[in-house]
Amino acid sequence: MRNRTLRALATAVPAAALLLTACGGGSGDDDGVVELRYAFWGSDERAQMTQDMIDTFEAENPGIRVEIDYADFGAYFDRLATSVASGDAPDIMTMGGAYHSEYAGRGALLDLAQVGDVIRTDEIPDDLLAHGTFDEALYAIPTGVVGYAMVANPAVFDQAGLELPDDTAWTWDDFAGLCTEIGTALGDDGYGAQDLTNHNTLSLWARQHGEELYTDDGEVGVSAGTLTDWWDFATGLRDSGCTPSATLSEELASMAAPEQTLIGTNKAGMSLVWSNALEALSTASGEQLELLIPPGESEGEHGMWLGPSMYYTISSGSDHPEEAARLIDFMLNEPAAAEAFLTDRGLPVNPSVREAITDQLTPVQQAEAEYIGRLENALGAPGSPDPVGSTETADIVTRLNSEVLFDRTSPEDAAEQMISEVGTAISQ
Structure with a gap:
């Protein structure tokens, strides 16, 4: 079903791109607050972790309000393909596998160089960032490492x-x-x-x-x-x-x-x-x-x-790409965000953030971290x-x-x- 929806998306996105530019995924209230939509797959437990993180982000960014939009994995990409094709894409979309390449190749994702002054990537290993590239441009940033x-x-x-x-x-x-x-x-x-x-x-x-x-x-x-x-x-x-x-x-x-x-x-x-x-x-x-x-x-x-556990991407039609980038930067680089997620989206891709939360990990999560540490010393060539x-x-x-x-x-x-x-x- 997901593959059939993606094939339909291949013809729908070019026409939808015009709608995306006009409509965008977020909006602004009369009080000047920017509204963003953040889509991801997962359970109610992941949704609660995400909401806890957003509460912290909104407290530090009172001019931005974030609405979460989630579904289980089986339904998520069908729903996402439909919303993108209809010109109603979320501002921030979580991707997995090669889906970011699919969407970037059809013009649905923002080239993150356009918000490169907002999202800090200097501490993220180049080998991991390379997974989010398409046609030599960065469209997706790993959420964590597995x-x-x-x-x-x-x-x-x-x-x-x-x-x-x-x-x-x-x-x-x-x-x-x-x-x-x-x-x-x-x-x-x-x-x-x-x-x-x-x-x-x-x-x-x-x-x-x-x-x-x-x-x-x-x-x-x-x-x-x-x-x-x-x-x-x-x-x-x-x-x-x-x-x-x-x-x-x-x-x-x-x-x-x-x-x-x-x-x-x-x-x-x-x-x-x-x-x-x-x-x-x-x-x-x-x-x-x-x-x-x-x-x-x-x-x-x-x-x-x-490898990346999943990716953060921004819709090419978002009305508020800089605000969306601020949320992604927060999720990548701030220990406060990692404290909400811990290892749910993989171990933090930023090594400094990973180190900052180590003491808060459960014994099982610490075992995950130790395993990743072992692998870092015994890897093949980057894929x-x-x-x-x-x-x-x-x-x-x-x-x-x-x-x-x-x-x-x-x-x-x-x-x-x-x-x-x-x-x-x-x-x-």
């Missing part, structure tokens, strides 16, 4: 009579053996891991094999052979009892809530996740989960990277920003993975089909 991680449940390891691995040296073969041992020990009570296949894992696998999911030119960069090797590996995990049957894996693929996952219900020893999921998964499981560096980093090339059209990659991978796990498509055919379908999506 890392890909293998989350492990020590209680499940204990149940299986096993110890956690040394994540500074383990290989994918080590993972497969350990995962199978857990699955065998648990029997009908669980698995070694939830199925690992998604576009993030394929990116990691490709980078560890000297390739990239996408090239600097915005084309598919991973080879059919590398993808085939992954799906051969994944079906081996399924057959060994490390990961669930195809039927259960397909069910789990549509259930993303922490309390629905195998790791969150204490029915798996491991799972690949983004580091900022640790607290929600720990809460769901009731256990003290741990973040491990994924397998394969000790052999061949480093594949790990630090290229995801190209326009790559928002379809996740759905393509999920669908093809299901075909492979059900043995309806061979790993070789799935690899060729993925390269073809993703190539078509990013070439439009």
Whole structure:
């Protein structure tokens, strides 16, 4: 549904751009107060955190009033595409993945150089800022930083009579053996891991094999052979009892809530996740989960990277871009904002702000921070920003993975089909 809406947006935005300039996302009251709309996805809990931050911002900026506009992730981008196409875009829009490239490429986002004197970026690492660029211009600024991680449940390891691995040296073969041992020990009570296949894992696998999911030119960069090797590996995990049957894996693929996952219900020893999921998964499981560096980093090339958890962007049609920029600057660079968010939007992207709130983090959040600190000393080369059209990659991978796990498509055919379908999506 999100992809269909985005394709509709491709034709709607050029005409809507005129409306955006005329209408804008915010307005001004008769009393001279500027009104802004800030849109994001998330739960009621995130909304309350955001409102707490806004209350502090408004107290320091009495001439600005901010209205929040949020929805759950599944509905957010559909709603956003509709509002942008109709000329009613929020002033500040949260983006994820490659959506900022999609919207920037269609003229819906402000080139942030226009408010460069308002938003301070001098303390944000260039590698992270590069993720928010499109056609050599900065349109999106990361809200926070996250890392890909293998989350492990020590209680499940204990149940299986096993110890956690040394994540500074383990290989994918080590993972497969350990995962199978857990699955065998648990029997009908669980698995070694939830199925690992998604576009993030394929990116990691490709980078560890000297390739990239996408090239600097915005084309598919991973080879059919590398993808085939992954799906051969994944079906081996399924057959060994490390990961669930195809039927259960397909069910789990549509259930993303922490309390629905195998790791969150204490029915798996491991799972690949983004580091900022640790607290929600720990809460769901009731256990003290741990973040491990994924397998394969000790052999061949480093594949790990630090990535933005999400992005702040400004509508190109906002009537109040400078005021919108002031709010973004506040969220990025002021400890008072970070005190409201803590790690909810990833660890603060500004290292000084991150350090300022460390003492306020829960033990789980401090574990996230420690993991990011470990990764900063063991990263591969910076990756290229995801190209326009790559928002379809996740759905393509999920669908093809299901075909492979059900043995309806061979790993070789799935690899060729993925390269073809993703190539078509990013070439439009």
